Amino acid sequence: MTCTCIQTVNEKLATLNTRLTQAWKMGDSPDEGLMLETDQIEKGRGKPKAVAVFLTFCPFCGVKYGEDAA
Numbered sequence: 001m002t003c004t005c006i007q008t009v010n011e012k013l014a015t016l017n018t019r020l021t022q023a024w025k026m027g028d029s030p031d032e033g034l035m036l037e038t039d040q041i042e043k044g045r046g047k048p049k050a051v052a053v054f055l056t057f058c059p060f061c062g063v064k065y066g067e068d069a070a
């Protein structure tokens with residue numbers, strides 16, 4: 001894991017019955033990162049589904065996911 005921010009924030013959010021939306025990327029990076037919540041703009045038949053957005057950097061400490069915090 002790159003940093004412990006997700007774990008730290010999740011522990012605080014747990015008191016509010018909440019947790020961050022996490023994504024586990026397959027393949028190139030075994031590190032877990034955060035997934036930004038997205039919303040589908042136009043709904044209905046034939047409309048493409050909303051895509052997932054994955055964060056490249058930790059929003060709490062700024063470390064790039066996939067790199068060890070030295």
Ligand SMILES: [Zn+2]
Nearest residue numbers: 003005058061
């Ligand atoms: Zn962090």
